[in-house]
Amino acid sequence: MKLNADIVIIGSGAAGGVLAATLAKKTDKKILLLEKGGFYEGATIVQEELGARHLFADRGTRGTKDGSIAVRGGECVGGGTTVNVALCFNPVESVWEKWKSEYGINQFSFDSTANDYGISGLNMPNSLQHVRERINIHEPPDDMVNDNNRLFSEGCQAEGVSFKKFELNMKNCIGCGFCTVGCKYDRKMSTMITYIADAIQNGVEVIHNFDVEKIIFSGKNDNQKATGIQGKILDADEKSLPNKYPSGTVTISAGLIIVAAGAVESPSLLFRSKHPNPNDTLGRGLIIHPSLPIIGIQEQELVNYRGITGSMYSDHFYESHGFYYECLFGHPIYAAGMVPGFGLPHFDMILKYPQINGFGVMLVDTPVKKNRVVWNAYAQKPEIIYRLTEEDKKRLRIAAEKGVEIMFGSGASEVLLPSEESIGPLNRPHFKQKSEAKYCNDLTFRPHQTQITSAHCQATVSMGEDHEMGILNSRCESKYVKNLMVCDSSSFPSSCGANPMVSIMTMARYQGKRVAGELARYGL
Amino acid sequence: MLSDSGHFSRRNFLKAITILGLSSCTPFLPKTRFIHLLTNDPHPDHYNPILRSLINLVLPFDHVRFPAITPDTVLKNIEIHFPLTEERQEPFQRAFVLFNDIQLFKERLPAILDEEAKLFREFEGLGKNDINLKIEEFMQHDRTLFNEFEQKHGHHGSFKDAPKAAQADYFYLWSQSRFNIRRMFFNSAKGVINACSYCQEEMWDVMGYAGYFDPKENQ
Numbered sequence: 001m002k003l004n005a006d007i008v009i010i011g012s013g014a015a016g017g018v019l020a021a022t023l024a025k026k027t028d029k030k031i032l033l034l035e036k037g038g039f040y041e042g043a044t045i046v047q048e049e050l051g052a053r054h055l056f057a058d059r060g061t062r063g064t065k066d067g068s069i070a071v072r073g074g075e076c077v078g079g080g081t082t083v084n085v086a087l088c089f090n091p092v093e094s095v096w097e098k099w100k101s102e103y104g105i106n107q108f109s110f111d112s113t114a115n116d117y118g119i120s121g122l123n124m125p126n127s128l129q130h131v132r133e134r135i136n137i138h139e140p141p142d143d144m145v146n147d148n149n150r151l152f153s154e155g156c157q158a159e160g161v162s163f164k165k166f167e168l169n170m171k172n173c174i175g176c177g178f179c180t181v182g183c184k185y186d187r188k189m190s191t192m193i194t195y196i197a198d199a200i201q202n203g204v205e206v207i208h209n210f211d212v213e214k215i216i217f218s219g220k221n222d223n224q225k226a227t228g229i230q231g232k233i234l235d236a237d238e239k240s241l242p243n244k245y246p247s248g249t250v251t252i253s254a255g256l257i258i259v260a261a262g263a264v265e266s267p268s269l270l271f272r273s274k275h276p277n278p279n280d281t282l283g284r285g286l287i288i289h290p291s292l293p294i295i296g297i298q299e300q301e302l303v304n305y306r307g308i309t310g311s312m313y314s315d316h317f318y319e320s321h322g323f324y325y326e327c328l329f330g331h332p333i334y335a336a337g338m339v340p341g342f343g344l345p346h347f348d349m350i351l352k353y354p355q356i357n358g359f360g361v362m363l364v365d366t367p368v369k370k371n372r373v374v375w376n377a378y379a380q381k382p383e384i385i386y387r388l389t390e391e392d393k394k395r396l397r398i399a400a401e402k403g404v405e406i407m408f409g410s411g412a413s414e415v416l417l418p419s420e421e422s423i424g425p426l427n428r429p430h431f432k433q434k435s436e437a438k439y440c441n442d443l444t445f446r447p448h449q450t451q452i453t454s455a456h457c458q459a460t461v462s463m464g465e466d467h468e469m470g471i472l473n474s475r476c477e478s479k480y481v482k483n484l485m486v487c488d489s490s491s492f493p494s495s496c497g498a499n500p501m502v503s504i505m506t507m508a509r510y511q512g513k514r515v516a517g518e519l520a521r522y523g524l
Numbered sequence: 525m526l527s528d529s530g531h532f533s534r535r536n537f538l539k540a541i542t543i544l545g546l547s548s549c550t551p552f553l554p555k556t557r558f559i560h561l562l563t564n565d566p567h568p569d570h571y572n573p574i575l576r577s578l579i580n581l582v583l584p585f586d587h588v589r590f591p592a593i594t595p596d597t598v599l600k601n602i603e604i605h606f607p608l609t610e611e612r613q614e615p616f617q618r619a620f621v622l623f624n625d626i627q628l629f630k631e632r633l634p635a636i637l638d639e640e641a642k643l644f645r646e647f648e649g650l651g652k653n654d655i656n657l658k659i660e661e662f663m664q665h666d667r668t669l670f671n672e673f674e675q676k677h678g679h680h681g682s683f684k685d686a687p688k689a690a691q692a693d694y695f696y697l698w699s700q701s702r703f704n705i706r707r708m709f710f711n712s713a714k715g716v717i718n719a720c721s722y723c724q725e726e727m728w729d730v731m732g733y734a735g736y737f738d739p740k741e742n743q
Binding site: 047048049050065066067068174175176177178184185301305306331332333335336337342343344346347348350351353354370385386387420446447448449451 | 581582583584587589590605643646647648649692695699700704707708710711712714715718719721722723727728730731732733734735736737739741742
């Protein structure tokens with residue numbers, strides 16, 4: 001089957017949905033939005049951990065190549081915004097300023113009166129404002145803060161650590177506690193029910209279960225141009241909305257291709273398409289925001305799996321040590337996976353589930369070239385190669401130690417880390433008193449022994465005007481292939497400094513508006 | 525921020541197992557049963573009892589508060605979510621069989637060493653000499669662990685036939701190995717078994733988890 005479009009957007013997550021809606025509203029161009037996963041409306045959501053696997057990349061089993069770090073990623077219409085816990089952080093201005101000075105990024109003005117690229121009102125504050133309004137970013141009311149989050153704030157208070165309420169993109173949340181398997185009640189303002197709904201209303205065609213095999217380039221050497229994509233439509237499962245088109249091979253001709261498939265799939269697609277990679281920087285510099293859960297056992301019973309999952313956090317150590325504490329909680333399978341050991345002691349601990357509270361460290365990791373995404377052509381799979389640097393391990397040890405203290409400060413009688421490492425005199429990081437927190441200094445974070453998780457892959461197809469890592473210019477355009485953009489978390493030169501959803505959406509809004517103002521640049 | 529998908533990876537588990545099952549072990553292991561294992565697809569009658577033993581170890585069915593879930597329930601869930609009978613799961617089947625051979629823990633299994641060397645190269649960019657030093661250190665560490673295990677429990681050949689205390693310490697040994705692939709087996713086996721038991725509503729009842737949300741709860 002052959003299709004034509006003016007603009008093809010690959011990926012319908014935080015970036016793709018916003019790009020599609022913005023371009024549809026501001027242009028009269030024919031736009032196709034392609035998504036690898038299915039299109040699952042809220043009513044199809046099943047509130048079970050195993051029942052939600054179809055919403056995730058690799059059916060929820062994606063991880064680093066050695067299997068040691070679970071790397072969570074949404075693979076459905078809405079992408080990560082469908083399955084995240086709605087935590088919103090404005091773009092961190094200091095990070096963008098650093099990118100400007102270190103990576104030569106230009107424009108992206110943080111002055112709300114700026115007209116970047118000569119386009120009226122194009123700047124970051126205006127883009128952010130649009131996103132904030134459309135996805136309804138706000139602080140949750142006090143009565144929606146559940147026990148888990150309350151205990152976290154009490155622990156912080158006891159330890160002299162500042163804490164805040166998250167901002168969330170929800171509307172009239174009823175507190176079911178199942179954000180991570182998709183919102184059954186359409187109360188989470190994912191792109192699926194906001195920007196993508198807008199895009200569809202303005203004529204964008206969404207083709208889901210679309211596996212893009214490669215981007216088609218014409219021309220050679222310095223004169224390459226993206227002219228379309230090749231892929232196939234797969235059968236949608238019974239939970240998904242049906243596709244308009246039949247399953248089979250598809251070629252789409254387009255004037256502009258925008259890749260927005262996330263920091264794992266975007267570089268993989270460029271590798272598959274044989275995108276130029278003269279400095280061997282494609283896929284490199286991967287950021288994952290490694291996360292380490294901290295588990296407490298309280299004396300009293302709590303109901304932590306209901307209410308808003310995450311409503312409190314601490315950025316107390318962000319400036320000094322580059323990490324956050326974020327309050328979250330898990331359902332039974334996750335909890336069973338995080339509690340160390342097996343057999344009787346493990347089950348005895350699980351029986352304390354109603355007394356368990358938890359939060360996690362989220363480390364803003366350092367970009368290094370050896371951490372990367374590569375495409376395994378033989379296995380036809382992306383491979384994520386990642387190790388914590390020694391510097392990052394040091395910061396994570398500090399975060400673990402202070403986190404254990406905060407957990408004791410919250411009233412916990414015991415504190416655990418999801419680890420089988422022996423530290424100091426302890427067989428495992430199972431602390432019975434606060435003074436034992438110092439043994440966190442012995443943690444090696446050995447793969448498969450201490451459980452690190454991730455959900456924030458970034459920086460694998462970096463912007464950078466003159467920087468060696470730069471695959472893209474500041475317009476998120478490929479430096480090597482005309483009419484090809486990559487606009488998602490992979491475009492960040494390093495960590496965006498916080499949970500990335502709103503930074504991605506703001507950048508996408510900004511770039512969507514820019515493209516609409518510069519259509520002639522792409523011959524559209 | 526934190527994964528809610530449980531910390532196991534079938535794909536990586538399978539990959540690990542593939543490596544364990546590589547026939548390059550053969551020349552170094554003059555054990556006919558091992559050669560037989562590597563050249564013949566395990567029959568369910570061969571690997572299921574080992575998996576069943578592991579299920580019995582990971583889950584305390586004799587605990588007074590353990591719900592009315594049996595190893596068969598867990599096996600059935602594994603068949604639904606991680607079907608072992610598929611042809612592509614042969615490496616997975618073999619892994620259990622290899623895990624069962626307790627004495628292999630102390631052996632220099634080239635496939636495991638090669639995999640560890642590959643990880644050092646790919647993940648940490650180490651050169652050959654550094655890798656060799658690391659691997660020798662790892663072998664020494666694992667042999668020390670194994671000797672301690674044997675001092676405590678005596679000689680055992682088969683995991684599934686060993687007493688439960690020895691089984692537990694042997695399984696734990698895999699979590700303490702310096703070799704990535706063994707720790708991966710520990711995590712993955714624990715993860716799959718937990719996932720296929722803690723998905724049961726009977727389990728939720730005993731752990732005080734109400735499960736599905738009923739909007740009437742808010743009224």
